Amino acid sequence: MSVRVEVSGLERAAARTVPARFQVRFHGRGGQGVVTAAELLSVAAFIEGRFAQAFPTFGSERAGAPVAAFCRISDTEIRTRAPVAAPDALVVQDATLLHQVDLFSGFGPGGYLLINTEQSFDDLGLGELVAGFSRDHLATVAATRLAQEHLGRPVPNAALLGGLAALSAVVSLESVLTAIRERFSGRVAEGNAAAAAAAYRVVTDEQEEVAAHAASD
């Protein structure tokens, strides 16, 4: 069963079909807000009336160490508590993990891949990997830079949520912004919200280009 989610974003209005169950895996390093990202995504889904579950991998936590967090979104009660083995979306908050840790375990060609980077997939050495992927399921966004710009701190998680909303439409940007404003307050809330909106715009633009190219092919 699928759910039609209206995406009334900033630049475009389009309807995307989101599966009844959707699993996201976030990868990053301690201190980058990976766990918060998963939690905020779950709150955004909750705001839209869906069930959601967010939890981190349980390993030694220290700043700089690889961290993964999971978010499951579903129309029905979520019972399992196993780590997400086959993610529908992969969010990579730190590109330096790409060739250090097996980020892509269980990730197939139908999934969405969002990477925090200023480089291209080819530059990152992922050209071969993503060759079999649908181009409208892939995106990069300079989330750290956007965060620095809008928030004053290089914490890319909020921006990446905006990007994920644009890429996968699993939640709307509005829900992401509401979740951010519930969790944070004052300048931090607005900075994060702005970063999320900016990233949403970047990915939306990128996707429109991809669609335009595809149409003209």
Place this chain on the structure above:
Amino acid sequence: MLRQIEGSKAVAAAVAACRPQVVCAYPITPQTHIVEAIGAMAKSGELTGCRFINVESEFAAMSVAIGASATGARAYTATASQGLLFMIEAVYNAAGLGLPVVMTLANRAIGAPINIWNDHSDAMAVRDSGWVQLFAESNQEATDLHVQAFRLAEELSLPVMVCMDGYVLTHCTERVDVPTQQQVDAFLPPYQPRQALDPADPVTIGAMVGPEAFTEVRYLAHAKQLQALARIRDVADEFGEAFGRRSGGLLRTYRAEDAEVVVVALGSILGTIKDAVDELRDRGARVGVVGITSFRPFPLDAVHEAIGVAPRVVVVERAFSIGFGGVLSTDVALAIADAKARVSTVVAGLGGRAVSEASLIAVVEDAIAGRLEALRFLDLDQRAVERELARMAGDRRSGPSAENLLRDTSTVASGSV
């Protein structure tokens, strides 16, 4: 009120709504978010009529709770693992004195080797203490069980611990219907102690009891726990009527009526098990689940009835008795001793190791095919173990085993799934 909330915080909100009068706690992973949240509520004035005390050890925490409860105040604390062991003398003391303290046990493995992640070894260490032990399957149930726990404890004059899987539940953000103050007030009346320290009516509490009466005192504790079997069911039913959802009780079954294999377990692993069972059912296997909520008192009759005539029972447990085998399995086997079922113990998830649907499906399929031995350690790295055994056999000074194994397995923490 429906909220997307971290398990610890939902529990804190529920406990606060129960109007505790004395909350005392010592921090230990993974319980910290619970007591921090309650502490903040007490400090800000959101939680009134409550003395929140930062104590110097877990032993002090349970001791403060004992003093408070004996004075007629509703007392609460929380701990895990090493902390539970540090307070174990006081844990037995509270039960022996018949004090209705409620405690959250954020299940965590006991060292050495030190491990901060989830398993049930801590709860198992105090299963004979006389405390009621209730295991939560989800954060909704963990939240609800605390409300039921105060009621149960105070009615029975027995301490109750609510076991919730550390990290897996405490640090998981999910949808919880957090009971409101009005709902809890309607369900949980003010504490009426059976005994209380009061200058107006002095009593002596905690005297020595010699051989002439000790057995009788202990028997009464046992009788109380047997009474608890009925009350646990009743309180859960009353909760269901008041709050409109099922939480607590002795046990719950899932697709077990016609099952050939019944999987039995405690706690949050039941969620993963149910997904695995659905998959197995889709593949044509007749598998069901018995999820036990009340571990102590152990519902022998209810377990017997729930398992029925199923020929194979697979007990998945997050603890084991070293040198022997399962802990929960032993209790389950006793419950169905007169049946012809074959019981296998599957030890899984020790020290926080993740348990996947795939592993569970494989182990149940082994059970169906008659390939499951009496005791199996799920996802055991057999080669690493054999290497260390060989090392120990070959060299007297083989070094600390834990460190050797870590070097052998050398996983990158938090990077692999």
Place this chain on the structure above:
Amino acid sequence: MTTTQKVKFYQVGSFAVGNRLLEADQRTVQSDASRSNSLTSGHRACQGCGEALGARYVLDAAMRATAGKLVAVNATGCLEVFTTPYPETSWQLPWLHSLFGNAAAVATGVAAALEAQNRSDIRVIAQAGDGGTVDIGFGCLSGMFERNDDVLFVCYDNEAYMNTGVQRSGATPPAARTATTEAVGPDPGNLFGQGKDLPVLAMAHGICYVATATVADLHDLESKVERAMAFRGARYLHVLVPCPLGWGSAPADTIRVARLAQETGLFPVFEAEHGAVTAASAIRHRVPVEDYLRLQGRFGHLFDGSGAVARPDIVGRLQQLADRNIDRYHLLEGGAS
């Protein structure tokens, strides 16, 4: 034929002989027939037990000071055991025994409950022996001090684990014989260690009131309990209570031995507030330590058959400890701080 008997008359206020020479308001609680008798007769303490005496003195004084609004928390030990022989109790106030090391924490819980119930007019006393205070109970005690919980903690110090058969505790004085520090070998009795001066440790926590006392001076002990109950917050009272069995002294000598402990300087009697000594009981007639030690079998190995000092080296070191206390608390100068 006349016989002469030496009788000493003491001045009122210091060496008073009998309460009938005192004004009513100067009389002790114990002299009052209507005292609470919180620890009433029928308990199973040994003949001459200093702790039974001390506890009776302390609790009756505390009950007077609080108009009977008192709850007692007791650690495991002699006092708990001999007062509650199943199925009897000799306590006539609300009384709770939990464990050995947690009296201070349990008392904290009682005080917290009373506060939460808006009944802080009811006061809390915790009591323990030396083992339950300086050793196994120290962590909880320090926590109680640090939080300034409203509890008066009373340590009845008989300088060893008596209830379990006279084993050495952190409060056992050097050279004393106990079952785990036998009077054998080149260093007979307890070793000379650092000691654990609980009153000073309590003072180091800066709590509002710390005092020491013995069962030899009833007026002094009662007035200290009364003073303690006038404060709110964590308070500590350390009472020397000789144990005839464990000390090997005559049951009739309990009060005498306690007085000698003070008059040698080995047990300084003083008061302190917020970490500073405010008063000390002067030594009226200074006594050499051997006069105190000689009365106790636990120091018997320091003497020969005729009562002469056989180990002047050890006795000398003990004398040094006494001298140090006398200096420190100015015990020969009228007891200034």
